[in-house]
Amino acid sequence: xxxxxxxxxxxxKSYKSFQAVxxxxxxxxxxxxxxxxxxxxxxxxxxxxxxLSLIQPTAGKINIFGKPLQGNEKDILKNIGxxxxxxxxxxxxxxxxxxxxxxxxxxxxxxxxxxxxxxEKVGLKGRGNDKVKSYSQGMKQRMGIAIALLNDPEFIILxxxxxxxxxxxxxxIRNLISHFSKNExxxxxxxxxxxxxxxxxxxxxxxxxxxxxxxxxxVNQLLDPAKTIVQxxxxxxxxxxxxIRNTQWEKLxxxxxxxxxxxxxxxxxxxxKYLIEKDIEVLxxxxxxxxENYFLKLTNH
Amino acid sequence: MWTLLGxxxxxxxxxxxxxxxxxxxxxxxxxxxxxxxxxxENYMNLMLQGINDSFQLNKLNAMNGYFMCYIxxxxxLVQVPILVALVAGDAISGEANMGxxxxxxxxxxxxxxxxxxxxxxxxxxxxxxxxxxxICALGLSLIIFGSGDMLVFRVAGEVSxxxxxxxxxxxxxxxxxxxxxxxxxxxxxxxxxxxxLFAENSIGPIITTICIVLVFTIVSNMNIPIIxxxxxxxxxxxxxxxxxxxxxxxxxxxxxxxxxxxxDIQAIQKSISILLAHIGAIxxxxxxxxxxxxxxx
Numbered sequence: 001x002x003x004x005x006x007x008x009x010x011x012x013k014s015y016k017s018f019q020a021v022x023x024x025x026x027x028x029x030x031x032x033x034x035x036x037x038x039x040x041x042x043x044x045x046x047x048x049x050x051x052l053s054l055i056q057p058t059a060g061k062i063n064i065f066g067k068p069l070q071g072n073e074k075d076i077l078k079n080i081g082x083x084x085x086x087x088x089x090x091x092x093x094x095x096x097x098x099x100x101x102x103x104x105x106x107x108x109x110x111x112x113x114x115x116x117x118x119x120e121k122v123g124l125k126g127r128g129n130d131k132v133k134s135y136s137q138g139m140k141q142r143m144g145i146a147i148a149l150l151n152d153p154e155f156i157i158l159x160x161x162x163x164x165x166x167x168x169x170x171x172x173i174r175n176l177i178s179h180f181s182k183n184e185x186x187x188x189x190x191x192x193x194x195x196x197x198x199x200x201x202x203x204x205x206x207x208x209x210x211x212x213x214x215x216x217x218x219v220n221q222l223l224d225p226a227k228t229i230v231q232x233x234x235x236x237x238x239x240x241x242x243x244i245r246n247t248q249w250e251k252l253x254x255x256x257x258x259x260x261x262x263x264x265x266x267x268x269x270x271x272x273k274y275l276i277e278k279d280i281e282v283l284x285x286x287x288x289x290x291x292e293n294y295f296l297k298l299t300n301h
Numbered sequence: 302m303w304t305l306l307g308x309x310x311x312x313x314x315x316x317x318x319x320x321x322x323x324x325x326x327x328x329x330x331x332x333x334x335x336x337x338x339x340x341x342e343n344y345m346n347l348m349l350q351g352i353n354d355s356f357q358l359n360k361l362n363a364m365n366g367y368f369m370c371y372i373x374x375x376x377x378l379v380q381v382p383i384l385v386a387l388v389a390g391d392a393i394s395g396e397a398n399m400g401x402x403x404x405x406x407x408x409x410x411x412x413x414x415x416x417x418x419x420x421x422x423x424x425x426x427x428x429x430x431x432x433x434x435x436i437c438a439l440g441l442s443l444i445i446f447g448s449g450d451m452l453v454f455r456v457a458g459e460v461s462x463x464x465x466x467x468x469x470x471x472x473x474x475x476x477x478x479x480x481x482x483x484x485x486x487x488x489x490x491x492x493x494x495x496x497x498l499f500a501e502n503s504i505g506p507i508i509t510t511i512c513i514v515l516v517f518t519i520v521s522n523m524n525i526p527i528i529x530x531x532x533x534x535x536x537x538x539x540x541x542x543x544x545x546x547x548x549x550x551x552x553x554x555x556x557x558x559x560x561x562x563x564x565d566i567q568a569i570q571k572s573i574s575i576l577l578a579h580i581g582a583i584x585x586x587x588x589x590x591x592x593x594x595x596x597x598x
Binding site: 056080086093102 | 399
């Protein structure tokens with residue numbers, strides 16, 4: 001099987017004339033967290049659904065755990081846990097009943113004490129007897145995660161797992177992902193439309209746009225601090241430009257209309273210091289990574 | 302497969318809508334029984350309008366538990382398909398609507414097994430519904446109206462006929478009739494499941510199934526030669542009331558009913574075969590479509 005848990009080659013999906021996913025290839029290393037970044041309609045969910053055999057690809061190959069997905073679905077899905085979009089469960093059943101249903105599919109014991117361990121792990125201790133329809137969105141998300149983890153999967157697929165959660169819920173999910181990756185050695189594929197979401201948890205990432213792969217690589221290389229975009233607002237733009245001319249900062253300037261610099265993040269204090277020494281009134285400073293800038297342009301933000 | 306069937310039955314048992322059907326059947330049967338108990342002769346006149354002119358009967362003597370059950374079945378078996386569609390039409394579309402279809406299909410199960418489990422659970426639900434109907438319509442009626450020989454009135458075109466079945470020759474006929482009804486209603490369940498493959502809420506499949514049953518039933522009851530010859534034999538609704546055949550008793554040359562006989566067993570066998578063929582065909586097509594279907598809900 002090698003180091004890759006997932007190997008995807010030339011994957012495409014079309015609906016009549018609309019191409020939802022266009023010829024994408026990627027590999028996911030064992031034990032890594034792999035991020036899918038893209039706006040709505042980028043093809044993230046479609047790709048994830050194809051990995052779960054919920055959607056049949058129009059073209060391409062998917063190998064998971066060293067086996068082709070087609071023809072080995074049951075075998076492969078035994079070792080996968082997934083949440084696709086909103087993790088809906090059976091609202092008219094209790095938390096325990098939901099877990100019991102899926103435990104039976106995996107032929108796992110359905111003793112209350114085993115289910116309690118899982119509920120405690122996802123922060124739903126003491127709520128097992130309540131009907132899921134009475135849960136908050138965050139609790140439903142946790143129930144979805146509990147179901148995804150029932151079979152102790154080797155590979156976990158999380159499609160926008162923090163959608164609709166409050167800040168505490170988002171932080172809890174991030175901690176869970178981090179725990180499963182670092183302490184339990186799980187391989188995780190996570191999608192989001194927020195770069196910082198992926199940046200915080202993923203080792204490798206891919207940016208999808210309109211079904212196409214735009215960027216792929218290691219997060220720490222793609223988000224290299226040397227490629228930070230700094231935007232500075234000053235009281236007098238022309239005066240600021242005059243002071244910058246013929247200095248070391250001029251070669252870092254990428255737009256004169258709004259004073260945009262591309263530089264290493266560590267150089268920002270020196271630039272500010274230089275401007276203050278020249279008595280320039282600095283009104284505002286914003287920094288973002290060039291990849292973020294690129295991604296925001298794609299998503300028209 | 303059996304695990305999935307157990308899960309499906311568990312889910313059906315936990316849904317409140319499942320019990321609407323049981324309550325509806327009980328209510329309709331009780332209303333019938335109350336009406337006949339309170340004003341039996343008038344109701345008998347109303348129901349036997351076509352036969353009144355041809356026969357002189359003591360209608361109150363004819364009105365026993367067996368007869369009541371026959372009258373109730375005649376009426377209720379038109380409504381029961383709606384109750385069956387209510388549960389079967391929700392099988393796949395209800396899961397798609399809740400978002401649980403993608404959840405369950407991302408687990409290590411085959412789509413074929415899931416669909417068969419859903420079909421079998423709908424079938425078991427139908428059988429339980431019929432058992433409940435038997436308890437209400439036959440059991441309660443026997444308690445309220447007592448037993449006795451059963452008169453069966455038959456109007457075929459312009460010919461009216463009365464057949465008498467002795468009380469010791471009736472129960473097996475009801476058992477067979479309920480068995481037949483179970484097969485007939487399973488066609489409705491299969492049809493509702495088929496339509497539920499294409500929808501993301503259960504209203505569409507339920508209404509579509511009911512509409513098809515209504516339209517086909519109207520066509521099945523039309524007396525137009527070209528429809529009789531080319532359309533009716535292929536409509537499952539033409540065979541839904543075939544259970545009545547078990548109450549049409551054969552007679553000997555002197556016109557005396559032969560105990561334990563039915564007039565046309567071959568017609569019943571043919572009807573059952575056609576209904577089973579419908580179930581098989583609908584189920585196979587459903588499996589084919591479901592296996593190919595992209596789960597986008």
